[in-house]
Amino acid sequence: MRKVHEVDCEITSFCNLTCVLCERYHRVVKSKEKIPIKHWTVDDINWLAKEGIVNEVYWALSGGVSDPMGNPNFISIVDALLSHNAKTVYISTNATLGTEETWQNIAMLTNKLGGTKIRFVVAIDGSHQAVNEKYRIGSDYKIIERNLNIFKQYKGRGSWQFIRFGHNIEDVMYTKKKAQEYGFRFYIHNTRKINDVLKVTEEVKEHISQDTYNETHSKLKQAIAPKQTTKQTKHIEKQIKERLNNPKGFDCMHVNERKTIAITYNFEMWPCCYHYRLNREDDMKEFFNNYSNDWNNIKKHGVAKVFEHPYFTEHIPAVLRKEEYIRTCFHKCGK
Ligand code: SF4
Ligand code: SF4
DSSP states (O other), X not given: OOOOOEXXXXXXXXXXXXXXTSHHIIIIIIXXXXXXXXXXXXXXXHHHHHTTOSXXXXXXXXXXXXXXXXXXXXXXXXXXXXXXXXXXXXXXXXXXXXXXXXXXXXXHHHHHHBTTTEEEEEEOOSSSHHHHHHHSTTOOHHHHHXXXXXXXXXXXXXXXXXXXXXXXXXXHHHHHHHHHHTTEEEEEEOOOOXXXXXXXXXXXXXXXXXXXXXXXXXXXXXXXXXXXXXXXXXXXXXXHHHHHXXXXXXXXXXXXXXXXXXXXXXXXXXXXXXXXXXXXXXXXXXXXXXXXXTTTBHHHHOXXXXXXXXXXXXXXXXXXXXXXXXXXXXXXXXX
């Protein structure tokens, strides 16, 4: 079986918020989808360890539609990953989920193992309710502060991620101060939301399939640009053009030294977390219609077998050679 260095996974399908840039927002709010609540258990981790993707592997508990602390088995899952010798367990949470006991336990664990073995990140984008809830829709700052107080009391070690938006820029220094008061290392994350702005037309696909990467900017622009070009789409369009023209290819974390895979709460395996929702993207629906529903379900087929599927053995390599097209790859990882 192929070597895996990093697993990005959802140990639950649950989150209590609907942040507007999150896939959860698209599915739950925009598409009115009811995501069934499913939580992984320690048995799932034990099974994955037998599948050979826990020992010495970096495990990121984050995910596309959920918060890992929304899983009631969260602490026992982290324990299980560590006992199966995961290289690092990375946890990213909105800090509003989990019981007082959970926060006490995770604080003590990070205090004991913090650093290489366990990396704990709270994602809070403001110093108080009014600012944080602008993006973290549904969050309650009183609960955040209750949890952070417990974390501080039990000498937890972690980082505080602040996504910078127009609405919270004035609040950065207040938030940093708060993070430091609670004992967190503060850092700013600049989000780059380019994936959903442009839809891929047949014309773009044709450009790519004909290997016409040296098309002039104006020709490519005609094909790619939406009818009303905004400042943001112009910027994205420029990025895409640069990437299409660059012969060096992709900085693909699935094939480079990071060797990632991503696993959804319902055990679908993808090359990276950017692919989570590809089978629901308009320009990919037809493509995936040719696959069975469970083609990438590792519980059904096993990890090694899914790696042997043509999606991994043929399609992704062809995309990286620029013989096939997946919009997400070009947007996210094209150099
Ligand atoms: S907290 Fe995370 S998983 Fe939940 S809605 Fe926000 S971004 Fe998505
Ligand atoms: S989006 Fe495509 S190119 Fe980027 S890491 Fe994923 S598979 Fe690789």
